[in-house]
Amino acid sequence: MKILILGAGGMIGRRIAAAVAEAGTIGGQGVTAMTLADIAEPPVPQAGGLSIAAHGLDLSEPGAVERLLADRPDVILHLAAVVSGEAEVDFDKGYRVNLDAMRAMLDAIRAVPDWCPRLVYASSLAVFGPPFPDRIDDDFAPLPATSYGAQKLMAEILISDYSRKGHVDGVSLRLPTICIRPGAPNRAASGFFSGILREPLAGLPAALPVPESTRHYFASPRAAVGFFLHAAAMDTAPLGHRRALNMPGLSATVGEVIAALRSVAGDAAVALIRPEPDPLVATIVGGWGMDYTAARARDLGFTAETRFEDIIAAHVEDELGGRIAKGAGA
Secondary structure, three states, X not given: OEEEEEXXXXXXXXXXXXXXXXXXXXXXXXXXXXXXXXXXXXXXXXXXXXXXXXXXXXXXXXXXXXXXXXXXXXXXXXXXXOOHHHHHHOHHHHHHHHHHHHHHHHHHHHOOOOOOOEEEEEEEHXXXXXXXXXXXXXXXXXXXXXXXXXXXXXXXXXXHXXXXXXXXXXXXXXXXXXXXXXXXXXXXXOHHHHHHHHHHHOOOOEEEOOOOOOEEEEEOHHHHHHHHHHHHHOOOHHHOOOOEEEOOOEEEEHHHXXXXXXXXXXXXXXXXXXXXXXXXXXXXXXXXXXXXXXXXXXXXXXXXXXXXHHHHHHHHHHHOOOOOOOOOOO
């Protein structure tokens, strides 16, 4: 089996590449070659007999997609995107990368006879927009409130139609907010959800811009990797023509997130969180869905954490070597 990972330099892409390199299999099938691609050349994980190539290129540039598809990969994991804030500010770039490049890739695949690769696409719950019920089921109609959400929804529709015609075997994964994201803080509206955990666990202060009553929907990076690996090998027949799935996650208030931090790392860690109200961030976050049933995905075998303590524990194990910073422990 040959694997192509687009967006392989991102947080989830790097983890998927490392997991495949370590296991050498996906769903019990042996992987012989893996190609990694991103706007900058992604790191290559250590692997035994697995052949790995890495490329730095822009998927929206002429010829880039055809170059990556030349060896006809069996599985394509598509995580490359212009993210939400940038897609809103730079309208042309968002559509060029998030939609036009997807159409170009699908047409390049369609042009090759006798080839129907599995395509797993990183979509987003941003395909939905308000007003929301308290808990969103799988029949809730997508109605994006951002350009990013619109681009993701249009890509989903393309994947479903090209799957219907037999050109690809596609699955679109609508991801929850992935938390705790490692690395430095960023300016994303959702970034504080990771920051109020990541920084205190490292012994650093963190700003909280919203009330503790704010509710949101989460999954860990570890769960996200599991989503993609499961989708790469699952039986897609039960999907029919509904190729997009809301992924499982954990609904929690900020207060519940902080309580989980206290149970793992103690009062000293919680004391590092400083309320700094930001009405704009509060308004943006307040316009997102708070909870999803994800019944179809759960029935198909996708899983995520059910306790926020487990999300924190996964971060401590995967990113901190199992150690909480001195002064932030229980």
